[in-house]
Amino acid sequence: MNTMKVKLIKNSNKRLDQFEDKPKPNLDDTDIMNLGTGEEVREIKISIHADQNIRNDIVQILIEYKDVFAWYYDDMSGLSTDLVVHKLPTYPDFSPVQQKQRKFKTDVSDKIKEEIMKQLSANVIRVAQYTTWLANVVPVPKKDGKIRVCVDYRDLNKASPKDNFPLPNILILVDNCAKHEIQSFVDCYAGYHQILMDETNADKIAFTTPWDDLRKFFERLRKYNLKLNPAKCAFGVPSGKLLGFIISRRGSKGANADREYTEDRISVLPINVLDYVVELLPIEDAARTSILSKKWRYIWAMSPNLVLDNVFCNKLAKESCSFFYKTVDNILLQHIGDIVKFDLDVSGLGLPWYTDIDRWMHYVTRHGVKKLNLNVPKNSTYRVPSYIFNCSTLTDLTLSNCVFKSPTSFLGFQNLITLCLKSMTFVPTAEFCVIKVPLLVDLNLDCCQGTRYLNIGSPQLESLVVFRSDFLELNCFRNCKKLKRIIFSGTNKVVDVYPKYLESSTLEKFLFSLPTLAILHLESHFLKLLAADKISKELPFALDCLWHLSLHVDFGKLDQTSYALQLIKISPNLTQLRIWVVNTSDNAEAVLEYLDSPACLEQPLNKLKHVTLHLFKGSKTELALVKKLVAHTPSLVRMSIKPNKVMDSWKERNIAIELMRFPRASPRAELLYLLNVV
Secondary structure, X not given: OHHHHHHHHHHHHHHHXXXXXXXXXXXXXXXXXXXXXXXXXXXXXXXXXXXXXXXXXXXXXXXHOHHHEOOOHHHOOOOOOOOOOEOOOOOXXXXXXXXXXXXXXXXXXXXXXXXXXXXXXXXXXXOOOXXXXXXXXXXXXXXXXXXXXXXOOHHHHHHOOOOOOOOOOXXXXXXXXXXXXXXXXXXXXXXXXXXXXXXXXXXXXXOOOOOOOHHHHHHHHHHHOOOEOHHHOEEEEOEEEEOOEEEEOOEEEEOEOOEOOOOOOOOOOOHHHHHHHHHHOOHHHHHHHHHOOOXXXXXXXXXXXXXXXXXXXXXXXXXXXXXXXXXXXXXXXXXXXOOOEEEEEOOOOOOOOOHHHHHHHHHHHOOOOOEEEEEOOOOOOOEOOHHHHOOOOOOEEEEEOOEEOOOOOOOOOOOOOEEEEEOOEEOOOOOOOOEEOOOOOEEEEEXXXXXXXXXXXXXXXXXXXXXXXXXXXXXXXXXXXXXXXXXXXXXXXXXXXXXXXXXXXXXXXXXXXXXXXXXXXXXXXHHHHHHOOOOOOXXXXXXXXXXXXXXXXXXXOHHHHHHHHHHHHOOOOOOEEEEEEEEOOOOOHHHHHHHHOHHHOOOOOOOOOEEEEEEEOOOHHHHHHHHHHHXXXXXOXXXXXXXXXXXXXHHHHHHHHHHHHOOOOOOOOEEEEOOOOO
């Protein structure tokens, strides 16, 4: 039963879509209803697709207001002359024009005569004996085979002054009528003739009927004694053609009666989706979207995300620096609303001054910016302006190649969640102070200098990444008990330049004081510091939450090899292990003896599933490590070995044979030797 209902719904929707896609007012999909009685036929059209309750309501209101329709000229009384009349002023120096009589075919002439006689008998027109102006009739064929009798008033139009009343905007009318589930299309019965001509022929007055619901619309027709043409009316239809547009519940579309149209599916998307589409476009193309349509006119100007990337800035700067500055100024001045995200990358420009950048930072920080990315040229002396430090709305801040010196009165970034600093230079302040960032979750330091002067208080910190940067004062992170991810990478200066600042015990205490640490990445410089004087010593700590461990190990050094194995042993929930071979040696007898001893790895690593060895050189110490790991990992799924460089085929064959001989604790373990993959 449920399947049948789903099919019925799908079929109904399919028929409705097919019905809406017709570029005509859908008069063929209507039922004819007779509002008359007995021999008096009064036909009207109602949609066959309308819901039965809606259909009943429409029928009831049509019967109640059937006097607003005119099926014949006799039913049409017209507007009172006390209300409105046609007036046609002419230039006094313009001579009247009498057109010569035109000839028509017999069948057309008969139809013209039939229509003229109808209007004469209904007193819609009258016979004039003497006229100064004389125009020909113009028969216009209708789709039902009849003709519409028009008059060639082109000469009269030339003699008439233009009025100052503009015609209604078609787009506004169409937009106001569109996006309704059902529509009713109405048309006056000989509407021009329902307004009588003024005897004095002075001014011409036009009027429009505003859109309203049926009852209010019919009340207005009844009040002014206007009549509709039921042959052109259709009620309760889902779509139809109005002023050259197809209107439906989806909106409006330009259409040609003899041509299929394609629905604009992008323009009807929610505004937040359109903002994302504009953000993905190059800024020049995003600006051009303002000329697509009325709906797109202000989408780019109101987009909360402004991305001025390196390509855009370099392209403008090729013209001239002043042209670049003026363009950015114009973009910001034309923007409407808040700026949530602002990216500015001028790293490819040689800027001799920074007053313009200060001005732009001042503007965006006053307009509610939340995500700010500023990248200035390398080796610059541009100092982070105070506007950024005082911006309370910032949640995501990325700064590159700047000088970082916080003001003395700086209280901290109260709402900042992500802080990324690249190639920054930190300058000490007059007084020691801790930058309070209570909501900070991610901190990323890349190639920064003077980081020992950076003191951050962030109790919510979860990720700390330090890459190729100077010594970092770890004591300010001792209270970050929610740290889950730590990456210490690419730093020689920690050991070589600042050993007195960073002792083994300080780093070790910091790492093992984090109860939620889940991801740890240590390069060999940090591992060397931790392993100093700790050969084969058991670590009195446990990393219970650690599941991902990445280490850079020198397998020619016993202390580093031993400490790496100790870190693995104290991580009972370790599932992923990645090891980079920094150096190795076939003559490291002490390392081989340690790896062959049972004390090296006593208990099995029950949770370890994935192991990857990078820069594998095929030494005896590396093979001994692989043998030890595969023999103590009962849950191992895959071990991938990626050699450092292409070896000769004979050595590769020997390594492969050796690896195949190793006993495996896991029956489903795969051991992959990937050539030429780092």
